[in-house]
Amino acid sequence: MKIVCIGSGNVASHMAGAFKLKGHDLLQVWSRSVANAAELADTVGASPISSLEALDRDADIYLIAVKDDAIASVAQALIGVQGLVLHTSGSTSIAELSRLDNYGVLYPLQTFSKTKAMDFEGVPLCIEAKDAALLQRLKSIAGEVSRVVYEVDSEQRKVLHLAAVFACNFVNHLYNLSEQLLMDNQLSFDMLRPLIMETAIKVQDENPAKVQTGPAVRDDKQTISKHIEMLHSQPHLQEIYQTLSKSIKKSH
Amino acid sequence: MKIVCIGSGNVASHMAGAFKLKGHDLLQVWSRSVANAAELADTVGASPISSLEALDRDADIYLIAVKDDAIASVAQALIGVQGLVLHTSGSTSIAELSRLDNYGVLYPLQTFSKTKAMDFEGVPLCIEAKDAALLQRLKSIAGEVSRVVYEVDSEQRKVLHLAAVFACNFVNHLYNLSEQLLMDNQLSFDMLRPLIMETAIKVQDENPAKVQTGPAVRDDKQTISKHIEMLHSQPHLQEIYQTLSKSIKKSH
Numbered sequence: 056m057k058i059v060c061i062g063s064g065n066v067a068s069h070m071a072g073a074f075k076l077k078g079h080d081l082l083q084v085w086s087r088s089v090a091n092a093a094e095l096a097d098t099v100g101a102s103p104i105s106s107l108e109a110l111d112r113d114a115d116i117y118l119i120a121v122k123d124d125a126i127a128s129v130a131q132a133l134i135g136v137q138g139l140v141l142h143t144s145g146s147t148s149i150a151e152l153s154r155l156d157n158y159g160v161l162y163p164l165q166t167f168s169k170t171k172a173m174d175f176e177g178v179p180l181c182i183e184a185k186d187a188a189l190l191q192r193l194k195s196i197a198g199e200v201s202r203v204v205y206e207v208d209s210e211q212r213k214v215l216h217l218a219a220v221f222a223c224n225f226v227n228h229l230y231n232l233s234e235q236l237l238m239d240n241q242l243s244f245d246m247l248r249p250l251i252m253e254t255a256i257k258v259q260d261e262n263p264a265k266v267q268t269g270p271a272v273r274d275d276k277q278t279i280s281k282h283i284e285m286l287h288s289q290p291h292l293q294e295i296y297q298t299l300s301k302s303i304k305k306s307h
Numbered sequence: 308m309k310i311v312c313i314g315s316g317n318v319a320s321h322m323a324g325a326f327k328l329k330g331h332d333l334l335q336v337w338s339r340s341v342a343n344a345a346e347l348a349d350t351v352g353a354s355p356i357s358s359l360e361a362l363d364r365d366a367d368i369y370l371i372a373v374k375d376d377a378i379a380s381v382a383q384a385l386i387g388v389q390g391l392v393l394h395t396s397g398s399t400s401i402a403e404l405s406r407l408d409n410y411g412v413l414y415p416l417q418t419f420s421k422t423k424a425m426d427f428e429g430v431p432l433c434i435e436a437k438d439a440a441l442l443q444r445l446k447s448i449a450g451e452v453s454r455v456v457y458e459v460d461s462e463q464r465k466v467l468h469l470a471a472v473f474a475c476n477f478v479n480h481l482y483n484l485s486e487q488l489l490m491d492n493q494l495s496f497d498m499l500r501p502l503i504m505e506t507a508i509k510v511q512d513e514n515p516a517k518v519q520t521g522p523a524v525r526d527d528k529q530t531i532s533k534h535i536e537m538l539h540s541q542p543h544l545q546e547i548y549q550t551l552s553k554s555i556k557k558s559h
Contacts, residue, residue, distance in 0.1 A: 214492045222485035223506045224521030225551045226478045231515035233474035240466045254475045255507035263483035269476025299477045
């Protein structure tokens with residue numbers, strides 16, 4: 056298949072790389088910045104472009120991996136192409152592409168780093184398409200690059216995106232706050248890394264509610280009040296501590 | 308060394324197992340419940356006891372792995388023994404053991420499951436002792452069962468314990484909330500597991516602040532308000548979403 060990649064960020068890089076690896080032909084990489092386009096284009100043997108007018112009109116697939124608020128203008132530029140146009144956004148409805156002839160969604164439920172290699176075959180891909188025939192085609196396309204393909208409609212995809220904010224973005228921020236606490240006391244974040252790893256491993260085959268530990272779930276008021284006291288100079292950490300402890304008690 | 312294990316929970320089980328594996332002699336396992344004592348005692352070839360008066364007075368090491376509020380009464384029962392008495396608690400000062408002759412702390416900074424095997428050699432052990440000579444001895448004892456040994460005083464250990472609440476207990480609760488969101492929409496938690504894993508892997512060699520992603524760090528007000536709206540029927544999730552998003556903005 057001839058593929059055009061619109062975007063050059065983390066999602067674009069990993070997706071373009073995954074299709075290239077399966078022997079597909081990356082025609083072009085578009086980015087507003089030609090330098091960014093060139094950087095990714097070089098690695099997948101594509102031509103870098105920075106103008107939407109320069110988009111090849113005869114590709115089989117157009118992967119849109121740009122910021123959510125730029126999807127509409129990219130879709131506008133693709134009106135009339137016969138290739139399958141796919142956006143990759145968790146929080147954008149498929150309806151944003153409805154003026155195109157053949158369209159769908161290919162949302163990777165994963166966090167990507169530009170610098171870090173990753174086994175794309177384990178990345179859950181959530182697919183949705185204009186109609187049943189295109190959905191079948193998209194299922195086979197997604198199945199080429201990943202073992203884990205889910206059919207998910209736009210409403211469910213929004214929920215997945217929201218859940219991912221809790222399970223990834225907020226979780227990473229808690230890692231960050233724990234690192235701050237250690238640094239303020241001349242302790243290395245290395246000390247916590249094995250615990251962070253094990254906490255994630257534990258829920259790979261268990262239900263998180265079942266493995267909840269800590270002072271809040273055992274209603275250990277003494278430890279909770281010691282912790283609140285230790286955070287007296289950081290009221291925003293106290294607020295987080297209290298909000299999450301209250302929520303843990305509510306859930307158990 | 309002859310070791311007595313006081314407690315039969317997750318920490319006790321993994322520690323007793325680790326010392327047994329290195330060829331040490333587990334004399335006794337104490338638990339208030341003789342059935343619990345017997346269960347662990349059987350796996351390490353020790354005698355189960357359920358009375359503190361039955362404790363062997365001639366062991367080399369006494370590992371105290373009981374609930375924080377039970378440490379004082381166990382310490383009381385051990386007054387007069389010459390062996391090294393170690394508690395394993397993150398939030399308890401070494402001073403709780405000060406009426407003993409030889410004492411210290413061996414705090415494993417890890418989350419344990421009873422059912423799940425674990426490489427104890429990778430568990431960070433935080434040690435503290437009554438005096439410098441005992442600290443050297445404890446360092447060598449800890450080094451037998453783990454590659455990762457840190458000298459940490461009681462104040463620092465309290466900070467580690469607090470940081471672990473953020474990085475483990477609160478993180479697991481966020482996993483739990485994300486699972487609830489999925490279940491409410493007939494979606495499987497399996498879909499999020501690879502993301503959870505990768506989020507933890509990312510910070511194994513990166514600083515969490517550097518890999519923060521999501522709507523809050525890029526100040527994407529539109530997505531944030533969509534998410535808040537999606538949570539309208541769950542005000543406690545709205546509160547968590549807003550508190551953590553505000554904290555992410557504050558940190559970046």
